[in-house]
Amino acid sequence: MLTHEQLKAQALKNPAVRAEYERLQREEMPMLDAILKARHEAGLTQAQVAERMGTKAPAVARLEASxxxxxxxxxxATLQKYAAALGKRVQVQLV
Known part of the structure; x- marks a missing residue:
């Protein structure tokens, strides 16, 4: 049985997998990290965020997973609702 790290190392040998992994690390993960950090700092569960957004917890889970x-x-608009539920606002920057 492979460990997570062994499976990851094996998968990253594939150039297509490695390229997508690197894209996610560069583009997607910083946004996810910011969202999860904000939710953690607010001390809220997905269910609590969902309630504040007027939706259900699975919708928040899908948002974070997406x-x-x-x-x-x-x-x-969805990101703005999520941010508002945390007492935050979304700021978009082009760099």
């Missing part, structure tokens, strides 16, 4: 997978990009 930032990992890159398969679905949440709308700016």
């Amino acid at each position: 930032l990992i997978s890159g398969k679905h990009s949440p709308s700016l």
Whole structure:
């Protein structure tokens, strides 16, 4: 049985997997880290954020997961609702 690290090392030998992994690390993970950090700092669970957003916990879980997978990009309006539930606001910058 492979450990997580062994499986990761094996998968990253594939150039396509490595390219996607590096893209996620560069583009997606900083946003996810910021979102999860803000939720943690607010001391809120996904269910509590969902209640404040007027939705259900699975929707918040999907939102957070979508930032990992890159398969679905949440709308700016959804991110603004999420941020407002945390007492924050979204700021978009082009660099």
